[in-house]
Amino acid sequence: MLRLFRKDKMWRNHDLNRRYDVLIIGAGVHGLATAFYLAKRGITNVALVDKGYLGGGASARSTAILRATYVTPQGIPFFYESLKLYEDLAQELDYNLLFSQFGRLELAHTESAIYAARIRAEFNRAMGVDSRIIGPEEIKHIVPPLDMREEQDLPVLAALFHPPASVIRHDAVVWGYARAVDLLGAQIHPHTEVTGFLTDLHGHVSGVKTNRGDIEAGVVVNCTAAWSSSICDMLNLKLPIVTHPLQAFVTEPIKPFLSTGVSSTNLHVYIYQTDRGELVVGGAVDHYPTYSHRSTDFRLEDLVSHALKMFPSLSKVNVLRQWTGLCDMTPDYAPIMGYVPGVKRFLLNCGWGTYGFKSAPIAGKSMAELIDTGLAPDLIKPFSITRFDDARLVNEKGAASSAALH
Numbered sequence: 001m002l003r004l005f006r007k008d009k010m011w012r013n014h015d016l017n018r019r020y021d022v023l024i025i026g027a028g029v030h031g032l033a034t035a036f037y038l039a040k041r042g043i044t045n046v047a048l049v050d051k052g053y054l055g056g057g058a059s060a061r062s063t064a065i066l067r068a069t070y071v072t073p074q075g076i077p078f079f080y081e082s083l084k085l086y087e088d089l090a091q092e093l094d095y096n097l098l099f100s101q102f103g104r105l106e107l108a109h110t111e112s113a114i115y116a117a118r119i120r121a122e123f124n125r126a127m128g129v130d131s132r133i134i135g136p137e138e139i140k141h142i143v144p145p146l147d148m149r150e151e152q153d154l155p156v157l158a159a160l161f162h163p164p165a166s167v168i169r170h171d172a173v174v175w176g177y178a179r180a181v182d183l184l185g186a187q188i189h190p191h192t193e194v195t196g197f198l199t200d201l202h203g204h205v206s207g208v209k210t211n212r213g214d215i216e217a218g219v220v221v222n223c224t225a226a227w228s229s230s231i232c233d234m235l236n237l238k239l240p241i242v243t244h245p246l247q248a249f250v251t252e253p254i255k256p257f258l259s260t261g262v263s264s265t266n267l268h269v270y271i272y273q274t275d276r277g278e279l280v281v282g283g284a285v286d287h288y289p290t291y292s293h294r295s296t297d298f299r300l301e302d303l304v305s306h307a308l309k310m311f312p313s314l315s316k317v318n319v320l321r322q323w324t325g326l327c328d329m330t331p332d333y334a335p336i337m338g339y340v341p342g343v344k345r346f347l348l349n350c351g352w353g354t355y356g357f358k359s360a361p362i363a364g365k366s367m368a369e370l371i372d373t374g375l376a377p378d379l380i381k382p383f384s385i386t387r388f389d390d391a392r393l394v395n396e397k398g399a400a401s402s403a404a405l406h
Contacts, residue, residue, distance in 0.1 A: 026223035033364025044185035051193035055174030061325030085361035095176035104165030226326035228350035253277030334394035
């Protein structure tokens with residue numbers, strides 16, 4: 001018999017224990033992925049704590065675009081592995097994640113943009129990622145509604161085509177991970193705010209203080225994205241991270257007409273159509289640092305004008321809602337992962353900027369391996385916080401349509 005109103009929950013409520021083997025701060029997609037892969041390794045005495053509701057921070061505001069067209073030998077294999085994990089994630093979690101693999105075009109409007117796209121395509125192909133440069137005729141065939149007139153200010157000259165690129169339902173991923181984590185034995189504690197750290201006589205982390213009491217832990221992992229710096233401030237640990245807003249909007253549903261994702265490196269805008277017919281439009285991070293989720297009219301106007309340069313036929317479509325997420329930006333646009341030198345039993349999984357949702361599965365899997373074995377996987381060794389002291393910056397900025405911040 002079909003039950004329209006289920007009494008059993010996706011995850012259970014638990015009393016807070018006073019000690020866990022692993023405590024993860026932040027119950028978004030990165031924290032949940034870490035807990036999931038820990039549980040698959042047999043480590044289930046794990047707690048996720050979050051000051052808000054489950055997946056209510058950056059994960060709730062992601063446009064959930066998945067791709068692997070990055071520009072560095074460190075970033076390309078990392079994000080490619082994450083994309084491959086996403087391809088099988090719905091089956092692994094036994095949960096419909098509304099995964100759509102319909103490809104992506106990154107338009108180039110100038111000779112310099114073509115040159116940069118060609119470099120990325122060659123780097124990607126050399127590392128096994130399917131991407132290539134295509135010309136105006138093939139672009140028009142893939143996206144017939146795209147304005148391809150040569151007389152416009154920024155005519156489309158070429159594009160980087162990435163067939164494996166996908167989109168996924170962000171809240172479905174969060175719920176799917178949460179259900180699996182709960183079934184595997186870990187605990188999720190929303191509305192449990194970390195207010196400080198417990199440390200031993202040597203200043204090493206031994207647990208956290210929360211609004212529900214102190215919790216001891218063998219290992220503490222910071223997965224709080226834009227709030228990573230605030231958490232680390234409690235340890236007097238300064239991170240090379242600045243938090244910037246990233247705005248997006250969605251339109252009313254219209255008849256399906258866009259069968260692939262489209263972005264422009266020159267216009268700093270991207271657009272794709274959901275399975276419900278809505279158009280999701282976003283772009284670059286705002287220049288100013290803030291923790292505010294307030295959206296702005298000027299950014300909406302900017303995104304609309306740039307989207308209409310690509311698709312003038314959308315001029316009568318109504319905007320349905322607008323929102324702002326927060327991005328934890330590092331100087332080289334690459335994440336910070338691993339243990340912190342001089343502070344034992346404390347790990348970082350932050351600095352994702354605009355790449356956070358794309359990386360969640362492989363980041364969680366890699367962090368779980370590091371916690372279990374004590375050895376950093378090769379994929380995340382370049383992302384150690386020590387690279388800022390050793391001048392080994394990754395420089396992944398070229399893969400983002402982002403404003404110059406640093």
